[in-house]
Amino acid sequence: xxxxxxxxxxxxxxxxxxxxxxxxxxxxxxxxxxxxxxxxxxxxxxxxxxxxxxxxxxxxxxxxxxxxxxxxxxxxxxxxxxxxxxxxxxxxxxxxxxxxxxxxxxxxxxxxxxxxxxxxxxxxxxxxxxxxxxxxxxxxxxxxxxxxxxxxxxxxxxxxxxxxxxxxxxxxxxxxxxxxxxxxxxxxxxxxxxxxxxxxxxxxxxxxxxxxxxxxxxxxxxxxxxxxxxxxxxxxxxxxxxxxxxxxxxxxxxxxxxxxxxxxxxxxxxxxxxxxxxxxxxxxxxxxxxxxxxxxxxxxxxxxxxxxxxxxxxxxxxxxxxxxxxxxxxxxxxxxxxxxxxxxxxxxxxxxxxxxxxxxxxxxxx
Amino acid sequence: xxxxxxxxxxxxxxxxxxxxxxxxxxxxxxxxxxxxxxxxxxxxxxxxxxxxxxxxxxxxxxxxxxxxxxxxxxxxxxxxxxxxxxxxxxxxxxxxxxxxxxxxxxxxxxxxxxxxxxxxxxxxxxxxxxxxxxxxxxxxxxxxxxxxxxxxxxxxxxxxxxxxxxxxxxxxxxxxxxxxxxxxxxxxxxxxxxxxxxxxxxxxxxxxxxxxxxxxxxxxxxxxxxxxxxxxxxxxxxxxxxxxxxxxxxxxxxxxxxxxxxxxxxxxxxxxxxxxxxxxxxxxxxxxxxxxxxxxxxxxxxxxxxxxxxxxxxxxxxxxxxxxxxxxxxxxxxxxxxxxxxxxxxxxxxxxxxxxxxxxxxxxxxxxxxxxxxxxxxxxxxxxxxxxxxxxxxxxxxxxxxxxxxxxxxxxxxxxxxxxxxxxxxxxxxxxxxxxxxxxxxxxxxxxxx
Numbered sequence: 167x168x169x170x171x172x173x174x175x176x177x178x179x180x181x182x183x184x185x186x187x188x189x190x191x192x193x194x195x196x197x198x199x200x201x202x203x204x205x206x207x208x209x210x211x212x213x214x215x216x217x218x219x220x221x222x223x224x225x226x227x228x229x230x231x232x233x234x235x236x237x238x239x240x241x242x243x244x245x246x247x248x249x250x251x252x253x254x255x256x257x258x259x260x261x262x263x264x265x266x267x268x269x270x271x272x273x274x275x276x277x278x279x280x281x282x283x284x285x286x287x288x289x290x291x292x293x294x295x296x297x298x299x300x301x302x303x304x305x306x307x308x309x310x311x312x313x314x315x316x317x318x319x320x321x322x323x324x325x326x327x328x329x330x331x332x333x334x335x336x337x338x339x340x341x342x343x344x345x346x347x348x349x350x351x352x353x354x355x356x357x358x359x360x361x362x363x364x365x366x367x368x369x370x371x372x373x374x375x376x377x378x379x380x381x382x383x384x385x386x387x388x389x390x391x392x393x394x395x396x397x398x399x400x401x402x403x404x405x406x407x408x409x410x411x412x413x414x415x416x417x418x419x420x421x422x423x424x425x426x427x428x429x430x431x432x433x434x435x436x437x438x439x440x441x442x443x444x445x446x447x448x449x450x451x452x453x454x455x456x457x458x459x460x461x462x463x464x465x466x467x468x469x470x471x472x473x474x475x476x477x478x479x480x481x482x483x484x485x486x487x488x489x490x491x492x493x494x495x496x497x498x499x500x501x502x503x504x505x506x507x508x509x510x511x512x513x514x515x516x517x518x519x520x521x522x523x524x525x526x527x528x529x530x531x532x
Numbered sequence: 533x534x535x536x537x538x539x540x541x542x543x544x545x546x547x548x549x550x551x552x553x554x555x556x557x558x559x560x561x562x563x564x565x566x567x568x569x570x571x572x573x574x575x576x577x578x579x580x581x582x583x584x585x586x587x588x589x590x591x592x593x594x595x596x597x598x599x600x601x602x603x604x605x606x607x608x609x610x611x612x613x614x615x616x617x618x619x620x621x622x623x624x625x626x627x628x629x630x631x632x633x634x635x636x637x638x639x640x641x642x643x644x645x646x647x648x649x650x651x652x653x654x655x656x657x658x659x660x661x662x663x664x665x666x667x668x669x670x671x672x673x674x675x676x677x678x679x680x681x682x683x684x685x686x687x688x689x690x691x692x693x694x695x696x697x698x699x700x701x702x703x704x705x706x707x708x709x710x711x712x713x714x715x716x717x718x719x720x721x722x723x724x725x726x727x728x729x730x731x732x733x734x735x736x737x738x739x740x741x742x743x744x745x746x747x748x749x750x751x752x753x754x755x756x757x758x759x760x761x762x763x764x765x766x767x768x769x770x771x772x773x774x775x776x777x778x779x780x781x782x783x784x785x786x787x788x789x790x791x792x793x794x795x796x797x798x799x800x801x802x803x804x805x806x807x808x809x810x811x812x813x814x815x816x817x818x819x820x821x822x823x824x825x826x827x828x829x830x831x832x833x834x835x836x837x838x839x840x841x842x843x844x845x846x847x848x849x850x851x852x853x854x855x856x857x858x859x860x861x862x863x864x865x866x867x868x869x870x871x872x873x874x875x876x877x878x879x880x881x882x883x884x885x886x887x888x889x890x891x892x893x894x895x896x897x898x899x900x901x902x903x904x905x906x907x908x909x910x911x912x913x914x915x916x917x918x919x920x921x922x923x924x925x926x927x928x929x930x931x932x933x934x935x936x937x938x939x940x941x942x943x944x945x946x947x948x949x950x951x952x953x954x955x956x957x958x959x960x961x962x963x964x965x966x967x968x969x970x971x972x973x974x975x976x977x978x979x980x981x982x
Contacts (some may be wrong), residue, residue: 206717213713216762220755222789228698229752235702243710315761321783323761359797428916 182502200256204264207247210240218313219279219325227327227380230282237278241271242394248298262299269299273309273332276339285343285403292336300333309335313492314395346381346403349423349431351389353398354494355438356419359392370408378405404431408460411436421470424460432489434459435472439494442467442515454478454486454520471510484521494517538684590619592630606640606647613637619662631670635678638663642685659714676714680735683708687742695749705746705759708876712739724769733770740764740779744794753791757783761789785829796833803840810844814852821859821932831864836874847884853877854897861904868907876905882915886922894917902932910939914955921959935958937972950979957981 214237225233248268251261276291295302302309308329317323330338353361366386372379385404392400406427411420411434421432443466449455456463457475471492478486488504497509510516557908561807565898593616600608613636614736620630641660645652652660664682690697715732722729740760747756760783767776778797785793799816802808821833838856841849857874864870881896898919901912913936921929940952953976960969973981 205695205720206713208718209713213709217755220758223754225754226752229755232698232702232752232755236706236755239710241867243713293847308768317784319784320777322765345867 171443185213187339200251200254202256202261203247203256204252204260204267207244207264207267210243210247210298211271213237213240214308215313217391218274218327219311222312222314223276224375225281226375227282227383230278233391234282234284238367241268241275244268244271262301266301269295269302270309272298273302273335277311278456280342282404283346285346288339288343288531292339305331307332311335316381316523324459328424342377346385346405347425347431348401349385349404349425350401350433351399351436352433353393353436356413356436358393358396360413360417360424362390363417364389364419365412367410367412368405370407372405380407402405422459427461432459432473432475435470437494439471439512440468441471441492441494441510441513443469443492444515444517446517446519452482452519453501454483456490462480478520479520482523484518484523490518570747585592590623593619596635597633601636601640602641606643609636610640610644611946613640618888626670628671628867630665634663635667635671638667639681642681643686645688651692652688656685656692661685661689664962676711679707679711679714683711683742687746690746696751697749701746701750705743708739708742709759709763710974712736712763725771730771733767733772733776735777736763737768737772740776744779744782744797745795747790748798750791753794755790756794757788758792786824786826789823789825789829792820792825792829795823796820797834799947800836803836810841813840827863828867831860831862831867831870834860834863835867835870835873838877842873850877850880850884854881865904871904872908875901875904875909875912879908879915882912882919886915886919891919891922893925909934910943910952912936913939914952915957915967917959921962926963929959930963930965947979949976950981953979955982 182333207272217233217237220229220233245268248264248433251264256264272295276288276295279285279288294485301307308331311330311334311435312328313325314327315325317460366382366389368382372382377402379401382405385402387399388402403424406425408427409423410422411423413421418438419436421434422432429504445454445466449466453476455477456466456469457477458470458472460465460475463469463474464519469492471494473489476486480486485503488499489505490506490508493507493509494512495509496511497507498508500507508516508518540569554753569580593612597609597612597616598700599830600612602605616633617630620626620633637649638660642664645660661682661720664678664685668678673702682829683704683706686700686707687774688702688705695701712735715735719729719732719815722732723734740763740799743756743760744765747753749902750756760779764776765778767773768823782793782797785796795816799813802813802816817833817837817840821830821837824833825829834856838853838860841854841856854874857870857877860867861874878897882894882901885891885894885897898912898915899962902909902916906912913932917931917933917936920932936950940949957969957972959967960972
């Protein structure tokens, strides 16, 4: 790309001229007719659409944040213009065109939100698009999913789009959303400075620059931010994997948990307090076994509080619950067929009792 | 830029202020029939004025503010606006009138700081940006100007904060972009060669220049690729078509390396400024080269640096020219223009050394200039021949003298050939080859070979 100095000189002169005179062309500046409203809205819609190709260039989190910033503001402008359409007595045709434009913009924003790991916002944008225009539900409706831009110096950009129906679009987004699961946390019993030093590790390690790595980084940042703000009950989006939450060196804050790929994650209770659990009958080869956030707990004398999944051989135990939540303090236990809630005082103990299936019954079952 | 803009703004804001005054008069007339709030008793401790006196004070301050603003007396406008807002706040007054004065406050402080330059003494965000934003939430008239102003204010705070805060950067960009979008809507039906579109195109150039400025220090320079590609086509087919294409093409530089591209463009623009310090311009180009990843793109930057320095005809700059040209050649030896430039730079160095009697140095430079093909290479052999002759290296002097002459004869004609022919004749004579010397002299007598 060799460029002549003459071209630079004329360019620089043009710039100087631009800098030298900038009176406003006219006073009003705002859209004044329905046609102007539609035109302005289409300009903002184009800004969002023209930003789509950047998603194919593997933008990092900071770049996605910048794109999202523009996209959200542009879509807000479209909404504002749509809302004012009636003031300008827009025809039904123009109003419909505006609504379609707005709905499409919200769907594109959903794509950006998803890439920006703002999954809940993405869902809201889709709902908003549906609320704005029913056109998006039509079988012939298509929205951009992938945009590949090709160009060269001195030539216009050629952008090729892969466009999907709304159901296809949602499935596509859903496949990204499912890469992270909402993990509820509850912190108690640790000082603020201890919590600020926590470090979240995941196994296996995510590939550099991968979506998993970004999700993990974002989840860790959300966790840290919330703890800094003194929030002790929060939900963080994390990719499936085995995690370890550890405090600073020498701290007894050390909590492992699993984020499952398919099931919902149980609340991760991070508390210094422990209790002792007596199990009747004593755990044997047929159980019962206790899993805290996916990790089996064998030492029943120092159990962390939290939600435990109970595994027991149904042939040997009657009516064992699927989950038991041990809550620190005094309270009335609550037992349904599948879920129990048991209150245990700090450093206290409790008994978990399940009925053994009589041997005769087991023989008859066989 | 802003000086002229301010003048233009002065005219339009005059009309705007008249409209506002008219509106306020209507509001006042409207309120004349409404019951007045009960009067409060003023005490020594509580020195508040009765409500009607307070209103009168507010009206007076408001009128003073508008008059000062319309006269572009920003110091007075800022002072009276601040007093108005204090008084209005104490009376818990808000609304359009408050928003209008709030805008005047922010804009006047902005202009005062812009005129005085340097660091803002105070809290720029609280004292300039917040009043502007508060106003814009209520009064959204003239959005192109107001958003441009906010964009500039955010750019100022981004710059004064070390050009690092991504939030300020995004706001600086967004508000300026919004002002451009509003202006585009205004001229959408205008011919691109018409005066209104011309004005828009100049605004657009400012926006694109701002994009380049932001990209230079942005943590996300890549986003400006798409921003520039989206906006630049609005300026095609205008009087500044070449500049718009230049900026548009910049987005392809070094595979979309927008930071390097923006720094490079800054260097190119600085190069055109006759007042610019040469070393500062070269430092900018150097930064661009450091940021550039592709060999060919870096070579192009070094080529331009060499080209720029070659126009400054001093011995140090000649050496610098050759250094830059050598870097360009190392990175992209296949480029004919780069080869020509490097060869020419070495020729000039050799020529200078020869003229100063430093024949070994002249020979060394000439030898390097003949290690690669370039347009004008005969000059390299000419230098080699002359320097070798001075050092008594007969074979080299004769061989290169003949080669330079033959090569020049196939490429140049007329007076341009004379030095080559004369040099060849000279070295032939120097080493006792009078016969061939006489023959060449006769052949090229028309050129003035002696």
